[in-house]
Amino acid sequence: xxKIKVLVVEDSYMFRGVLxxxxxxxxxxxxxxxxxxxFEARDMIIKYDPDVMxxxxxxxxxxxxxxxxxxxxxxxxxxxxxxxxxxxxxxxLDAGAVDFVNKPSGLTREQxxxxxKNELVTKIKIAxxxxxxxxxxxxxxxxxxxxxxxxxxxxKKVLAIGASTGGxxxxxxxxxxxxxxxxxxxxxxxxxxxxxxxxxxxLNNQTRLNVKEAATGDIIKTxxxxxxxxxxxxxxxxxxxxYKVECFNGPRVSGHxxxxxxxxxxxxxxxxxxxxxxxxxxxxxxxxxxxxxMKQAGAYTIGQDEMSCIVYGMPKVAYELGAVGFxxxxxxxxxxxxxxLTRK
Numbered sequence: 001x002x003k004i005k006v007l008v009v010e011d012s013y014m015f016r017g018v019l020x021x022x023x024x025x026x027x028x029x030x031x032x033x034x035x036x037x038x039f040e041a042r043d044m045i046i047k048y049d050p051d052v053m054x055x056x057x058x059x060x061x062x063x064x065x066x067x068x069x070x071x072x073x074x075x076x077x078x079x080x081x082x083x084x085x086x087x088x089x090x091x092x093l094d095a096g097a098v099d100f101v102n103k104p105s106g107l108t109r110e111q112x113x114x115x116x117k118n119e120l121v122t123k124i125k126i127a128x129x130x131x132x133x134x135x136x137x138x139x140x141x142x143x144x145x146x147x148x149x150x151x152x153x154x155x156k157k158v159l160a161i162g163a164s165t166g167g168x169x170x171x172x173x174x175x176x177x178x179x180x181x182x183x184x185x186x187x188x189x190x191x192x193x194x195x196x197x198x199x200x201x202x203l204n205n206q207t208r209l210n211v212k213e214a215a216t217g218d219i220i221k222t223x224x225x226x227x228x229x230x231x232x233x234x235x236x237x238x239x240x241x242x243y244k245v246e247c248f249n250g251p252r253v254s255g256h257x258x259x260x261x262x263x264x265x266x267x268x269x270x271x272x273x274x275x276x277x278x279x280x281x282x283x284x285x286x287x288x289x290x291x292x293x294m295k296q297a298g299a300y301t302i303g304q305d306e307m308s309c310i311v312y313g314m315p316k317v318a319y320e321l322g323a324v325g326f327x328x329x330x331x332x333x334x335x336x337x338x339x340x341l342t343r344k
Contacts, residue, residue, distance in 0.1 A: 001028070003029055005048065006031050006052050006053070006124060007033050007034070007041065007052075008034045008054050009034070009037075009038070009041045009054060009055045009056060009064075010034070010035075010054070010056050011036050011037060011056060012056075022112070023116060023120070025117070032050055036059075037059050037060050038059065038064070038066075039061060039062070041053070041055075045077070050077070051077075051078070052077070052124050052127045052128050054080050054081075055079050056082050057081060057083045057092060058084075058088075064081065065091045065095055068092055069095045076096065078130050078132065078135070079096065079127070080099050080123045080127050081097045082120070083100050084105070085102065085194045087198040087201075087202065089195065090199065090202050093169055094169065098126075098127040098130050098135070099166075101119050101120050101123055102192045102194075102195070126283045127165075129283075130310050130311055131310065134166075156274055157274050157275060157341065158267060158271045158276075159182065159184070159186075159278070160275060161187045161277075161278045161279075161280065162188045162189075162279050162290075162314070163189050163280035163281060164286065165190075165283050165313075166282065166310025166311055167189045167281055168199060170304065173330055173333075174278070174280070174337075175203055175206075176207055177333070177334025178207070180210075180222070181222065184222060184223075185209075185220075186214070186220060186226050186236055186245060186263060186267070187225060188234060188259065188262075188287075189227065189228070190258070190286070191230045196229050196230040200212050200227040209223055209224065210223055210224045211224075213229055214226035214228055214229060214234055214247055215229075216247050216248070217244060217246075218244065219242055220236060228247065229258065230258070231257065232247040232257070232258060233253065233257055233258050233262045234246070235263060238270045253286075254287075254289075260290060260314070261287055261290040264277055264291055264294050267290075268297040271299070273297065273298030275299040275300075276299060276337060276341070277291050277295070277299055277302065278303075278333060278337070279303050279318050280304045280309075281304055281308075281310045281311050282314040285313070285317040287314050288317040288318035288321050289323075291318045292318070292321050295323050295325060300340045300343075301318075301325040302324070302326045302328055303324035304327075304328065307329060309330075
């Protein structure tokens with residue numbers, strides 16, 4: 001089988017060597033070149049035509065985000081960011097990067113090797129499968145929905161969204177198309193701890209909605225969005241006439257913590273027909289079984305279609321299970337949500 005050709009762009013000589021050795025130890029990957037900065041990277045891209053590039057955010061001469069913004073219109077390619085805990089990683093995803101890993105610090109050489117094998121290799125292999133044509137498209141459609149207000153018919157419903165690879169931009173796209181009258185929302189996006197709060201803060205600033213990283217006891221209410229913390233499972237419970245979230249330490253489910261299946265299962269139990277489930281782009285199967293449970297409980301279910309997905313994995317599995325009631329392109333999902341909300 002053909003190996004995935006990787007270009008490693010990293011200004012630290014020692015860390016670059018660790019990355020190269022770790023990646024080359026995987027039988028499916030070959031590091032064809034390295035670069036110290038974006039100018040060297042540009043030359044290596046032309047010379048070696050890599051399948052995937054790993055890119056540091058902070059580099060000399062030009063940072064990774066500026067490089068991406070210059071690169072993607074001319075030479076779109078899958079890029080995995082290697083970043084310390086920094087909100088700039090979301091600028092990189094906005095500029096066209098596929099995914100990111102949290103750059104480790106203070107680890108032994110053995111621990112660094114495990115990080116590369118268990119996280120970076122996986123992300124690179126996923127990135128190699130993405131649709132390059134979908135990496136950087138206009139993500140914000142016009143929202144022509146007429147806002148209903150606080151007393152709208154939507155108040156007693158719950159909207160649950162799950163996503164993985166490519167999901168940060170897909171979630172932003174959906175939320176940008178919604179007004180403050182939308183039902184309370186709960187979202188699970190596969191993401192490391194620390195980054196989920198940054199992601200929530202970014203969405204809070206970019207959209208019309210009130211977005212925050214969830215904490216146990218938070219109430220789900222109209223116009224508010226709760227993002228599952230990166231190191232905890234999140235579920236919703238009904239207390240009297242209101243819905244609340246519980247965030248808790250727990251094992252990985254469907255390979256993930258937080259897991260979309262955990263969230264969707266709880267929505268199916270607590271809300272039933274008074275909910276809408278949306279499964280967006282992502283590798284694997286997390287959320288597919290949970291979405292099926294929601295549908296069986298009477299909820300409306302939406303799956304992002306193949307043409308608009310960065311990775312058509314999770315929505316594909318859900319569709320094949322019969323969990324997807326409506327298969328919709330990303331830019332049409334907000335409109336579909338409002339249409340379903342007005343149904344009896």
